Amino acid sequence: MxxxxxxxxxxxxxxxxxxxxxxxxxxxxxxxxxxLPADPATRAAGPAPGKPSPWPGLPDPQADLTPERLHERVDGAEDYLRAQGCVRLLAWDLADPKGTLEILLFSSPEGAGRVLAHDVGPKRTDGPGDEASSDPQSVLFRRGRAYVRLIADPDATTDPARLIAEAGRVDRAILDGLGRGR
CATH class of the missing domain: 1.20.5 (Single alpha-helices involved in coiled-coils or other helix-helix interfaces)
Incomplete structure (x- = not known):
């Protein structure tokens, strides 16, 4: 037993x-x-904390949009931008100077140049990048295949020199970022 x-x-x-x-x-x-693996919305927010920003000198973008998601930021212009070769849109809401910053990346410098010409016509002014156009409320410029729109908040008082200085900082970040294949 x-x-x-x-x-x-x-x-x-x-x-x-x-x-x-x-x-x-x-x-x-x-x-x-x-x-869990990050979903597309999480990946769009930028790199994980502790990793360097892909755009030296700039914080991680608040929006990082593929051509299919351009409508989230450029309502009505997405078809035109895609036709010009837009492959990515990065966007920030800035506190100083108060306004918005958008970097649109194109498949070629010609596409970026056509969109700049579309937005401002033939008028060019001194400024950052390969070609630029600015006024007291905005600085628009092209650097290689990047097209940048830095637009001051219309309700805020912005020193135009401060806007140009910020555009110069963005231009340096683009040079560093595009130089690394961004």
Whole structure:
């Protein structure tokens, strides 16, 4: 009888061991969850904390849009921008100077130049980049295949020299970023 009872306990132990292992595995997963892969909206927010910004001198963009998502930022102009070769739009809401910054990346410098010409006509002024146009409320310029729109908030008082200085900082970030294949 003692032998039969030992065999029953041994069999029960063998059956409980895998169940205990599964329970331990589940408990470990609850206590230490594995992070899920980032969804597209999370990836659009920029690199993970602690990683350097892909645009030296600029914070991570608040919007990083593919051609399919341009409508989220440029309502009505997305078809035109895609036709000119727009492959990415990065956007920031700025506090100083108060306004918005958009960097549109094109497949070629010619596409960026056509959009600049479309927005401002033939008028060019001194400014950053390969060609630029500015007024007291905005600085628009092209650097290579990047087209930049820096537009002051119309309700805020903005020093035009401050706007030009910020555009110069953005231009340097573009030179560094595009030089690394961004």
């Amino acid at each position: 003692a032998r039969g009872r030992s065999r029953s306990l041994f069999t029960a132990l063998l059956l409980l061991l895998p169940l205990a292992a599964i329970a331990g595995w589940l408990l470990h997963g609850i206590v230490n969850p594995v992070p």
